[in-house]
Amino acid sequence: MLMKFRKDLMCIMNSFVYEIPTKIYFGENELNGNLKTEIQKYGNNVLLLYGGGSIKKIGLYQKIINELESNNDIKVFEYAGIEPNPRHTAINEAVKICKTNNIDVILAVGGGSVIDSSKLISIGNYYNGDSWDFVIGKTKPEKALPIITVLTLSATGSEMNGTAVISNMETHQKKGVKSPLIVPKVSFLDPTLTYTVNKYQTACGSADILSHILETYFSRNTGLSMLDRVMEGLMKTVIKYAKIAYIEPNNYEARANLMWASSWAINGFVRIDRQPNIWVCHMLEHQLSAFYDITHGLGLAILTPKYMRYALNESNVDRYYEFGINVFDIDKNLPKSEVARKSIECLEKFLYEDLELTNDLKSLNINDEHFEEMADRICKNGTIEGFIDLNKEDIVNIFNECI
């Protein structure tokens, strides 16, 4: 076991267990024939879960129904209307449908909100009580229905991991549940299904993907540098292709690279050896979404550069330097602190100019009214040991940088 202390940064070579069992069908029309085969491995009673009407508009709903109805044994039950920042109340309703109809497998068709919801439904099916109990830790997942997903938005990576993030709008809480039980068995990744994702959602989704990598890359615990190199490759990919997809929505190459990168940004591979890996921007963003119901990726896009600038110091400048030269190709002969500053500017250019995302909370009509309360909820009177130590004052400061 090698341990090296470098002021703030800690290099620990952690041991780990790697297991990512999700089977992926990647490409156009891979659904055909394969969807029903995969579903029938788990049973015939399917809960088809989706969000608004977009899957009907793009013909995906009908395609899936046709595929499933071509087999007489399969019975489809539906729950539609899952919202962004999905609510535990909707999940409770869907659980009822599962229990009433002896559902064998959940087919989640959509983006992260729909897939995250399917995860809570899958464990809710074996629990008598409010699904929110899983989120607050009142009960633990013990059994889950198998989940199959058809992804329509490259962003959260939920299609290949065991995390679900759920919101409770009554209590202003947005929190995650993690369990290997809720990792999807099979996910269908068809880049052409994201052609109709609009510019704004493409930008927010890309910001989300990039944030997942940045939160791991800029973390207190480093590990195998092989994974840093992989993360840099993924970040270059997201930055290159988000810009293309933003301008050419039907560019297969761009949509495909974004889609596969979104899964690998957060399926566990790149962060497996750097635990604990505290995602500071996500903690802050979850407060914003819980209070103001804003788009997750947009919140991250606003927060991340401000946080990175706030966190930069002499002892961690090396990390920014590597980021700058390896991801943005900044001249490696410049002073490290200059490369660091430039790297944040490059990130801002990408988010706010190339992807035209809002760079402050004011334009979303968010002021500092709840910042103290949000910071309290994050810190709980203590210190967050993220990439740097952060207390309540720091958190409020970062929020204030955003308005």
Place this chain on the structure above:
Amino acid sequence: MLMKFRKDLMCIMNSFVYEIPTKIYFGENELNGNLKTEIQKYGNNVLLLYGGGSIKKIGLYQKIINELESNNDIKVFEYAGIEPNPRHTAINEAVKICKTNNIDVILAVGGGSVIDSSKLISIGNYYNGDSWDFVIGKTKPEKALPIITVLTLSATGSEMNGTAVISNMETHQKKGVKSPLIVPKVSFLDPTLTYTVNKYQTACGSADILSHILETYFSRNTGLSMLDRVMEGLMKTVIKYAKIAYIEPNNYEARANLMWASSWAINGFVRIDRQPNIWVCHMLEHQLSAFYDITHGLGLAILTPKYMRYALNESNVDRYYEFGINVFDIDKNLPKSEVARKSIECLEKFLYEDLELTNDLKSLNINDEHFEEMADRICKNGTIEGFIDLNKEDIVNIFNECI
């Protein structure tokens, strides 16, 4: 589906199915407690398979026996003596032991030769006949014993994929078998077990890892560029840490990075979307090993730069250019052809100076006696559609460049 023809190079966005189910325990002493638990998921009768005495010298054999004997239900049967370039005859003997003792699970402890052998034994257990029949395609794998591995050499990546390469010294044949049935269920990757790997084997193993990535990186079919970026990251990792491990055999960080990179170089992830992906240097090396029983990694180290220089032309110079600037940090402002030449020189410096590997076949007492026959066996009167088209004359030319 996007298709772009660029003279020799073909960019096809293939569809693919991704499924890499091997569970990995990574780190020092992860065996403890976990090995017997994983074994008992499959049964109690274990075939312990290993090579020469090295696992006894480093105390690993005794550690495993102690771990397994701490459970009274587990019965261990042994087959030792698997050689490098493993022989089908040894495999047939081990299959007999499996059949006689109702083996439930194979525990392969060693490097690629031992693990590859375990794969053929696992399918041989369900076949009445010579295991070589699988290699020549006379029969196909239909069922396999589960395999668990403990890796002691970072090189072939066999611990996380479904390929086995076996030699028949009577017929001078070295060929592969592929099947999802023979992917190990669980592999234990403890970098400290490679501390005793000597300089020469460390160098050959690293050359092998690098070759696996190069064979995919320099291929006719390109695909998601995300995977090119990942490959570049893996190559930088291998080059950096092979040099460190070569000088400091007990450097955990170096051994750990090499070990995890070896698995990811060839577990299918980076090449999944670029099929067919013909590995030309491996085809040539398999002939060398089959005729002269040389170390696989050394054969690849000798062949690869000669092949790369032979294959370079105006239409594929872009690939060498990307390799040069992204892996060896060569000045991107130089003419592409110069970057290409320099990239091959950097590779040669790494293999022949840093790792002190032999750079020609003459020093191994190999002359051109069998080159024609070897080329015939590769080409079978046709053309190999690798990164470039190669006919018999080309293959003989490349072999001749090596003496």
